[in-house]
Amino acid sequence: MKKYYGSETEKALKNFPFNTHKTRMDFILAMVMIKKAAAVANYKAGNLSQDVQKAIVKTCDEILKGKHHDQLSIVHLQGGAGTASHMNLNEVIASRAAVFLKTKIHQNDHVNQSQSTNDVNPSALKISAFYLLENLNKSLVSLVKSFKIKAKEFKNINKLGRTHLQDAIPTTLGAEFFVYAENLERYNILIKDAQNLCRILNLGGTAIGNSVNASPSYVREVYKELNKITGGRFYKAKNMMMKTSGQTDFLLISQSLTALGVDLSKIASDLRFMASGPHGGIGEIILPELQKGSSIMPGKVNPIMPEAVNQLYYLVSGNNLSIEKAVEAAQLELGVMLPVIVDKLLESIELTTQVVEQFDKLCVRGIKADREKCKYFLEKSTAYATLLVPILGYDLVSKIVKRSVANGKTLREVVVGEKYLKESKFDKITKSSFVSR
Numbered sequence: 001m002k003k004y005y006g007s008e009t010e011k012a013l014k015n016f017p018f019n020t021h022k023t024r025m026d027f028i029l030a031m032v033m034i035k036k037a038a039a040v041a042n043y044k045a046g047n048l049s050q051d052v053q054k055a056i057v058k059t060c061d062e063i064l065k066g067k068h069h070d071q072l073s074i075v076h077l078q079g080g081a082g083t084a085s086h087m088n089l090n091e092v093i094a095s096r097a098a099v100f101l102k103t104k105i106h107q108n109d110h111v112n113q114s115q116s117t118n119d120v121n122p123s124a125l126k127i128s129a130f131y132l133l134e135n136l137n138k139s140l141v142s143l144v145k146s147f148k149i150k151a152k153e154f155k156n157i158n159k160l161g162r163t164h165l166q167d168a169i170p171t172t173l174g175a176e177f178f179v180y181a182e183n184l185e186r187y188n189i190l191i192k193d194a195q196n197l198c199r200i201l202n203l204g205g206t207a208i209g210n211s212v213n214a215s216p217s218y219v220r221e222v223y224k225e226l227n228k229i230t231g232g233r234f235y236k237a238k239n240m241m242m243k244t245s246g247q248t249d250f251l252l253i254s255q256s257l258t259a260l261g262v263d264l265s266k267i268a269s270d271l272r273f274m275a276s277g278p279h280g281g282i283g284e285i286i287l288p289e290l291q292k293g294s295s296i297m298p299g300k301v302n303p304i305m306p307e308a309v310n311q312l313y314y315l316v317s318g319n320n321l322s323i324e325k326a327v328e329a330a331q332l333e334l335g336v337m338l339p340v341i342v343d344k345l346l347e348s349i350e351l352t353t354q355v356v357e358q359f360d361k362l363c364v365r366g367i368k369a370d371r372e373k374c375k376y377f378l379e380k381s382t383a384y385a386t387l388l389v390p391i392l393g394y395d396l397v398s399k400i401v402k403r404s405v406a407n408g409k410t411l412r413e414v415v416v417g418e419k420y421l422k423e424s425k426f427d428k429i430t431k432s433s434f435v436s437r
Contacts, residue, residue, distance in 0.1 A: 004071045004095035005088055006107065012074050012084035023076045023085040023339075024346050026132065029064060030124035031089055033229045034203065034222075035111060036060035041221035042113050052110055055097035068092055076343040081336045082121040086112075114214040114222075116206040118244055118334055123203040125342050127230060129253060130198035132349040137191045139353050140184060140260075143360040147181035150174075150367055159284060159374035160381045165273075167381040170433045173284070173369055180267045187260045194253040199233060205240030208333040247335035250345055251320075251327045257348045258313075258320040264356070265313035268306035271367070275303055284374050288366035305363035312355045319344035384411050387429050392420060 036057050043053035062068060071092045078084045087107065094107040105111065155174030162168050203226070204219035206212050211219060219236065226234055237243040277283035278301075293300035322344045326337035335341075382404060388397045388411075404414045416423045 004068060004092040005073070006091040006095065008084070008087040008107075009074065009091055012078065012088065016075050016078045016084065018075050018077050020075050020077055023072070023074050023082075024128075024343060025069060025072070026128045026350075027124055027342050027346060028072050028085065028089060030127040031086065031120060032060050032063045032093075033127065034115075034120050034124055034226065035089065035093055036064075037222050037225035037229055038113070038115055038218075039111075040225045041218050044221045045114075045215050045218040047113055047215070047218065048110065051101055052097070052105060055101040055105060056093060056111060058100055059093045059097040062096070063093075068096060076339055078339050081117055081334065082338045082342065083117045085339070086117040086121055114204075114206070114218045118207050119202045119205045119209070119240070121338055121342070122243070122247065122335070123201040123234075125250065125338070125345065126198040126201055127232070127234065129250075129345060129349060130195050130232060130234075132346060132353065133191050133195050133198070133253075136349055136353040136356070137188060137195075139356040139360070140187055140191070143356050143364065144181050144185045144188075146360050146364045147177050147184065150364065151178035151181060154369050157369050157371050157374050158378055160378045160383050167383050169386050170378060170383050170430065173374060176270075180270075183263050183267070184260075187256070187263075190256045190259070194256050197249045197253060199235055200237045200243065200249075201234050202237050202240040202243035203234075204236060205244050207244075209239070209241030209244035211240065241333065245333045245335065246330050247327045247338065247341060250341050251323055254320045254323045254345055254348060257352055258317055260352065261313035261316040264359075265310050268309035268359070271363070272303045272306045282373065282377060283370055284377065286368040286370060287363060290362060305359050308355055309359050312351060316348045316352060319348045379410055379412070382411055384426075384430050384433075387433050388415065388421075391429070396420075 039048060039053045039056040039060070042048040043050060048056075063072075072085075072088055074085045074088045090107040090111045093111045094105045097111070098105045151174045153174070154177055155172060157173040158170060159173050159176075160167060161171035201223075202209055204211055204214050204222055206214050223234065223236055226232075243249070271285065271287065274282060274284045275287045287301075287303050287306070289301050290304055293302035293304075323341050326340045326344075327335065329335075329337045382401045385397050385401050388400075392400070400411065400414050400418075400420065403409070404411050407414070409417075412423075412426060415421050415426055421429075
């Protein structure tokens with residue numbers, strides 16, 4: 001195997017010999033797109049010869065098609081704001097391009113011309129995050145649709161509404177599922193907002209954002225070429241020094257993912273509670289059986305997909321804290337802790353997308369309702385009590401509830417049996433309470 005990387009990569013391999021995964025390939029490929037755009041922009045700006053430009057572009061195309069990935073071998077945990085991964089790529093491109101040109105191409109003077117780690121790496125993170133967020137949005141749209149379908153299917157199933165895990169007032173299973181759909185639908189807007197943050201780059205700002213060694217013509221051209229290559233709409237920040245010195249854009253994106261994780265986890269916990277059983281819980285809904293729930297207890301079925309959603313939230317929340325700390329550690333003109341931000345942010349987006357897809361396909365779409373159990377718990381509960389207050393008054397209804405609980409009777413049995421209301425009147429009051437969606 002021919003080795004294309006050089007001395008800076010060798011040093012990084014010795015300095016960071018950690019037993020962890022390599023720098024994420026989607027991030028590296030975004031850097032490759034930038035290198036390709038920069039080569040063309042530098043040629044148009046008069047900084048590179050056409051032959052050197054073509055050799056660099058040809059090499060970038062090879063990497064984008066899957067070649068030479070074994071040469072991009074730096075682990076994600078590293079110092080230097082990601083210089084090690086950046087120089088690894090510069091060296092590989094330079095060495096491989098030299099094969100085409102049959103003369104030396106320099107990793108800094110040619111491949112990295114008009115660039116710095118400090119504008120290339122944050123821009124690459126935004127480009128890779130943009131497209132991962134696009135995939136997340138599609139998955140989320142599908143999940144929302146599935147919840148809406150279930151809401152319609154369950155709209156006429158009356159059930160007990162609970163607060164503090166105690167009997168509250170009547171509702172419908174459809175109304176609960178419609179709430180889940182609307183809670184998650186909000187994130188389509190938040191994800192679009194996060195993508196808009198990703199569009200604004202500091203590319204062309206070089207070391208600290210004031211464009212030292214990057215001509216105005218290069219800066220203009222690099223964005224034109226980048227948008228051709230990516231098919232996106234990325235823009236130069238009005239103040240590139242601001243985008244170089246701080247990286248709160250990435251924290252804002254991470255916080256949106258964490259908020260989504262909170263709502264997903266709450267929904268997952270609700271489903272676990274409503275599906276508890278089969279005899280010791282409430283069992284108002286039935287989740288799809290996906291695998292054995294125990295290696296020792298026969299016939300046991302666990303809510304594995306909702307549990308995976310819960311654990312996704314724990315992971316994303318932890319990643320968010322790491323990102324927050326790394327963003328806060330920016331000093332003067334540079335956010336120096338980018339490698340951990342790259343790794344944790346892209347992991348959060350990608351895993352959220354994958355878990356949402358599985359939760360949708362393997363769980364939500366297959367949920368069934370146990371209509372009889374929904375009815376049973378509603379009729380056995382004290383949920384109708386609140387509906388009687390306008391007619392009988394709070395104090396009297398409180399006494400009725402206590403007698404119901406003490407004597408093991410339903411509220412209906414106490415109210416009708418002790419002649420507070422006729423059964424027809426009781427039915428009229430309770431039926432008017434349900435909200436169907």
